[in-house]
Amino acid sequence: MTKIKASIIGGSGYAGGELIRLLLFHPKVEIQQVTSRRYLNEPIGLVHPNLRGLSQLTFTSIDKLQPADVIFIALPNGNSMAIFSKVKPLARKIIDLGADFRLNQANLWQTWYRQEHQRPDLLTKFVYGLPEVNRQAIRQADWLACGGCEAMVSILTLYPVIKQGLIETDDIIIDAKMSSSQVGSQPSWSSHHPERSGVVRSYKPTGHRHTAEIEEQLSVFSHRQVKVSVSATSLDMVRGILVTIHTKPKRTLTDKDVWQAYRQVYSKEPFIRIIKQSRGLYRYPEPKILQGSNYCDIGFELDKHNNRLVLIGAIDNLMKGTAGTAVQSLNIMFGFDETLGLKFPGLHPV
C-alpha cells in the first residue's frame, strides 16, 4: 500500500513528539523528515524516550527538508508566519499547530498576541482545523490552522448548546484548569519544579489569548455573536485541560433538552463522548483518563437554584488539543477514514 509522506517541523517539541508517536503507527503515512535545531542529527529517541527503538529517524534542519505530501509545523507562536514562504513550495498540504493562522483578522492577532502579524494576507486562506465544527471546509483545505487546546475544548463543549439556541451568547464564563505541558518543552521560571509543583495558580483570570479564537470561531459556526470570559488556572498535572463553563439558559431547560442538543450535533462524532453518569467515580469528564487519547469528553449539570447551565469539557491538550486533531484533520484532507491511527482509549489507572 502506498503511503503519503509527511514531515514535521519542530519535531523535538511536545506537540511534534506526539505527532511522531501517532504517525509512526498510522497505516497510510510515512514520516519522511523531522526537524530540530538543538538536536540536529540526533535520533528522535534521545528527546522522545517513549519512541526509542521504534524508528531510525534522526532530526534534520529546516533547510534540508525535501518535498512531501504534507508538512506539519509545530513551532512556538510567531514562527510559522516567518517560515511559511520557505515551506509552501515543499508540500501541497500544510498543517500548522501554532496560533499564527488561527484568527481571521490581523487586528485581533495584534490585540491578543501583542505583535504585528507578518502575513495578514494569509489569514483568511487558512481553514480552522476542528473537524467536529468545520469538517466540510477541512476536506477542501490545503492549509490548515489547528486550534488552540483550551480554545478547542471550549468550542466543542459550547458549540451544540449555542447552535441549538439554548443559552445566551453574551454571558459565558469559562473556568479553565491547565496542565504544564501546555506551555511546551522550553523550561522557564514558572515551570521550574519548586515553583510549579503543587500549584493551583490563577495565572490568567482575564485576558487569555484563546478568548479571541473562541469568540471568532463560535460566532462564525453558530451565526451568532458570541462573547466569552476566560479564567485560566495552572494545576499540578502534566497533561490535560478541564473547562467548567457557566452559561445562562434562554429558557427553563430540562436534562432532556441538553442531551438532545448534544446528541443532535455529536451523535456521529467518533471522538466526542457525552459523560453524565449517576454512578461510579468518574461521573463527569476528567482529563486524567483521557491521557494519550483523542477523545473530548463533555458533561453538563443544570443548576435549578440559579437557572444556570454548567458545562464541563475535558481533553488531553497534546492529543485532541493539538496532535490528535491534526492527524484527524489529515485523515479528512486526504480522504482517509477519519479515525485512522487514533482509535484507542486513554489509560486507566494512570
Ligand SMILES: NC(=O)c1ccc[n+]([C@@H]2O[C@H](COP(=O)([O-])OP(=O)(O)OC[C@H]3O[C@@H](n4cnc5c(N)ncnc54)[C@H](OP(=O)(O)O)[C@@H]3O)[C@@H](O)[C@H]2O)c1
Ligand atoms: N503544548 C501544547 O499543549 C499545545 C497545544 C496546542 C497547540 N500547541 C501549539 O503547538 C506549537 C508547538 O508547541 P510545543 O508545546 O510543542 O512547543 P515546544 O515543546 O517548545 O516545541 C517547539 C519546537 O519548535 C522548535 N523551535 C523553537 N523555536 C524555533 C525557531 N525559532 N525556529 C525553528 N524551530 C524552532 C523546537 O526545537 P528546537 O529548539 O530543537 O529547534 C521544538 O521542536 C505551538 O505553536 C503551540 O501553540 C501546543
